[in-house]
Amino acid sequence: MSLTLTAMSDSAVTSGQQQWSGSGPPPRPSRGPYISAITNRTTNLGIRGAMLFSVGVFLALVLNLLQVQRNVTLFPPDVISSIFSSAWWVPPCCGTASAIIGLLYPCIDSRLGEPHKFKREWSSVMRCVAVFVGINHASAKVDFANNVQLSLTLAALSIGLWWTFDRSRSGFGLGVSIALLATLATQLLVYNGVFHYQGLQYTSPDFLYIRSWLPCIFFAGVITMGNIGRQLALYEYKFIQEKTHQD
């Protein structure tokens, strides 16, 4: 989380700088390289991507740990190594995916021409992240009677998440499609034997459990990352708006 925090404080700084540079007189050669880099659009994109990536990696690690927990005995000799009990490429994958999603959301918003206005503030984003972690927590810790129940509960929670923090059609559509795609990809990987759900407490035979579990988590994750991405993009949006206003 510290990563997220630093990312956010970074973003706050960034935004401050952006606002400042935007509000000051138009671009001057005397500007420092940092500020001009931030005002640059592609660089801005890069920075946002990097932030989203780190948030994604961090969340993947933590949530993976949450799933691992049940296996952990009282005094495991190697707690730290269990953080990385998944295959090494899982966190980077999650990070990349979250970066893509986080950039995709504002992009689609601007393409559709309906900027997302609902609850645009960091506190709401934090709430969203907390609920997302909570859904993961619940799925890891709570004993469900059967998979259908688990599936339904998670689905209800995910939809609730979307309704509380997003409420945009594009967000829903994107979330559902990405969740389906990701689930499909994971299943393919599993059937091909690449990835054995290491670290999850249910090993190979319990595909059904995983199947009931994954899409909802994916959906909630997509909504969350989209939320963060939109919030980050808000600064750039503001900046550009100011610029056009100036022109």
Add this chain to the structure above:
Amino acid sequence: MTLREQLREKISAAFYRHGLLCASYPVPIILFTSASILTCCYPLLRLPLPGTGPVEFTTGVRDYSVPSHEPQGDLGERPDWYRGPPVAYIQQVLVKAAVSPWDSSLVTVDVFRSPLSRAFSLLEEIRNHVHSDSSGIRSLETLCLQVTGLFPGLRRMQSVLPEHGCLLVSPGNYWQNQRELFDSDPDLLKTIQKHEPKGLHTSATLRDLLFGVPGKYTGVSHYNRKRVVTYTITLVLSSYDARFLGSLRARLKQLHPSANCSLRDDHMVHVHFKEEIGIAELIPLVTTYIILFAYIYFSTRKIDMVKSKWGLALAAVVTVLSSLLMSVGLCTLFGLTPTLNGGEIFPYLVVVIGLENVLVLTKSVVSTPVDLEVKLRIAQGLSNESWSIMKNMATELCIILIGYFTLVPAIQEFCLFAVVGLVSDFFLQMFFFTTVLSIDIRRMELADLNRRLPAEAGLPPPKPGPLRPREVPPPPRPSPHTITLQTPAFRNLRLPKRLRVVYFLARTRLAQRIIMVGTVIWIGILVYTDPAGIRTYLAAQVSEQSPLGDPGGGGLPPHLGVAPVFRGGDPTSTLSIHPAPDPTPLPENQSQGHHGSARITWGAEDEEGWRRLSFRHWPSLFSYYNITLAKRYISILPVIPVTVHVSPQEAIETRHPQDTRHPPPPIPKVSADLQTDLTLYKVAALGLAAGVLLVLLLFCLYRVLCPRNYGQNGVAHGRRRRGDLPCDDYGYSPPVSEISPLLLRGHSMDIECLASDGMLLASCCLAGQIRVWDAQTERHNIDFVGGATEPECLGSEARGPSVSGDGLSEEEDSYPLRHRTAPARPTLFTDQPDLTPLIDTNFTSQPPSHLSTPPREGFDFGGLVERAYIEHEPPSNSTYPSPSSASSSPPSGAQLQRRPSLGDAAAFLTQERASTAGTQATADWESSVWAMELRGNLIAAGRSSGKLELWDAVEGSLRCSNEDGVSGITALAFLNNRIVAARLNGSLDFFTVEINKPLCLLQYRGAPGRGSMPPSPCYSSEDVISCQLTRSVQCAHQKPITVLRAAAGRVVTGSQDHTVRIYRLEDSCCLFTLQGHSGGITAIYIDQTMVLASGGQDGAICLWDVLTGSRVSHVYGHRGDVTSLVCTTSCVISSGLDDLICIWDRSTGIKLYSIQQEVGCGASLGVISESLLVTGGQGCVSFWDLNFGDLLQTVYLGQSSDGQGVRQLLVLDNAAIVCDFGSELSLVYVPSVLEKLD
């Protein structure tokens, strides 16, 4: 829809009434709410404290049966974890062995070698014990806990702990339970020590595990004075068979009777272990908490425009937390016991309940009209938001209800808590928070009232009446170009909140204190209630002193009752005992007691010897076999005492050949107690060291994270765009007082000098023009007179008088001053009649007297001028017509020879003078004005040619000039009627301004704020003013004088020759030469109170005592030159080339904090009030709160500037500041800031 509307209306009305109620009776309501919170939280006292210590439950052995899984009816005192069979039963055989009688020929090794060797025979006995009765034959193998393998990571334990088969541990495990290995071991202690982990381990060590008693009680050491060795053989049983255990107990007792043993064997203790929190669980937990704190932070940050942000934020958090506590308390009250891990679900509960409503309420109330009564504001704010609050709450309840129907017990419980929490949160919001809000807003209004009263009263201090009849400014009227601010109650300029948070935390250390106190309390409680803690210790002490006292009771927490037992019951009598071989009474038994030193005693502490072990003992033993005890329990059976006496002969026989070769142990001067205590001291010392280290580390961290320059962080985000009205997502845009600068245009080139005496403002640009503006009223640039030279203008139109009045339109009210100047004009301009109109004197106050052009309600003295007026017709009053546009277009024809040019009337006057007075004026065109001062209505201008000129500021006429010096005037000071000029060659000239005619007393003008200063006289135009060089100090400095300041009858000069000199103004005598800088002097500050501060190129700042010439303090604060210095009564503010603004304590010379500014910002500083600092930046000025060092506001001077830095900044007395901005002057009026900050 109508139903909905009706509902909405009703809700709104209800909320309105409720708001009125809350705001009317704040105190009773808060008391009532607090009482209800406490009542609802009362059941929480019964909940166990969070902690990881195990809890115990004691039952009797006789009627023991494995508890069933289902909770039974009469649970009585049974804890809820006491269900189902335990993980294991622990049977310990406590062996006390001693060599008896002790022989002096024995060596120390004998103390434990032969007693330990008895363990093997005992083990054999236990393993081979078979109990057979009607139900079959049972041996240990059938009952014991079969383990299958050690935890993979424990290779080093492999040789010691049993890998498979029965889990049975004893000291014999060190030697693989083989007597031969034991006998051939030359050094037993080494073998034992070999397996000890390096370093300090507080939890169970292998030695503890195998011996079953804490290391210091075993007696296996060279320094055993008691010569009694204690160890246990621990059997871990998977099922309980009373008969087998009874027979085993009887058998062992028979073999090794313990004579004076009165241990009770009727208690069975069940120990329940809570969940251990490992790192793996801690990380997600910490993550959720960090997210929670970020959420709270981002939420409370939005609270704005209230009296005490922190108070309200605290109230909001209290609302949420106590609603949670209330929810748990209520649920407990109605019989629902929380099974969820409170710490884990707590963040989610907070997030679900949320702080949103509270914020919405605040916003809503705050955005109601300020002029309403507080009660009405609260009521209105509440009713405005009533619908959305109700809607949100209904939605959340719905969502939670959906969650309730998932039928998963954990989620249901969560939802139940959340529902109750939501409802109680709503209750608290309505009663608690609303009331707090009303109190806050009332406080704010009171504060506003208090603050405004003296401010208004003290604003224009009545001046000596007859002398200054025109000091009273006209009441400000809302004209388009004055700055209109919203209602005064809401000017909150404190924009960066982050700084305030940091500063608040740093100042009060609130968080640290709370955490500290909480931790201490928690630790105290844990230590007290922990089974291994102080309570048990105390109980043990007590029971030691009275051996017959009830030993077990004291050690148990009160809520775990001791089950009634049959005290006199003898378990062995009820059991059929397997016929054992006849016990051969050991001869040693009779001999015991001969030697008191080897006496084996059984005390109460032996009864539950496992209590002295670490509470991690059992979990760690089981964890080696990958069995977790978390949330499960084990049952510990009463120990079987075994007393073994070994004869000295036997001890000698079992000796290893090497034992005797051992050096005789040093006489244990240090007693064994001390020896064992030594580890304790070690632990304590290490703990202390660790604590100190931690404190140091935290201190360093604190220093790194919060250095004293709290202001530094604010810069990056503090910049605020002009016109960027913050509008939050709820659609409220807070009333913001935007300070908009007024641009005074008129100069064609960059402004070089600025001078003001509070009433008038003079500026001089590179082109040599001097413009005078009226600074006193908000309606600034009144009239001006430019006295100026304009080479290109003159060059092109040298033939004729090319100067014309700058049609500076003065709109409304005027000053008597101008009434005066109007009649004065004719006398002055007699020889140039057509120039008279050029001085702008159109005043609304007397349109009839001069009205000739109706549209412009002012003078019109000629057609051309009128045309100029039309040309310059301002599009709006606030944007002043820029004469520079007119002047920049070159005059294109003869008919334009009177075109208004920038060279205003006075420019003409100089021209006129040039033509009349001779050639000396022509030199002026080449020289530029380097220094300028304004006093009364005289402008003193020092030129690069060394000429000193005195201009009339009102009329724009050159009153006199002095050309005694040839070196350029670098600095000027004008005090009373003396002018001090510093020249480039380091000389200092003192001039006296003499007026031939007595002063016109009616015309006093002066700085209203500087009451102590004699008001500078206003010279009327009739006076003949002459300027005499009274004294010239040649070589006042070796190098050019850079700074010159005058105040309080002193003139202070600073030069590049590293010295500062103080002169007396009256007799121009040098009082002191102050040496102390190692670089040229760049800045000097002196004020009426005789405070002198100087800054140099070496970055040093010196404070001097002007009376004695001694240096008060000397500090280094900047890398590079100190560019400007200002003092308030409490602090010194300096800015340097390194873009740093440092604030120093004036009395101690300690740096309070520093503010890092943007690169390339201006170096100009100004202090508006005691706590308000103005700095100039790139195209903007920033206001800082001096007390906190945070940025209040940044005002951007222009939209399209090309980043002109503000180089000069003047603070006028009416809380306005003037700064140069390229070729423009900018006047920023900051009334609100003064009001808000005391």
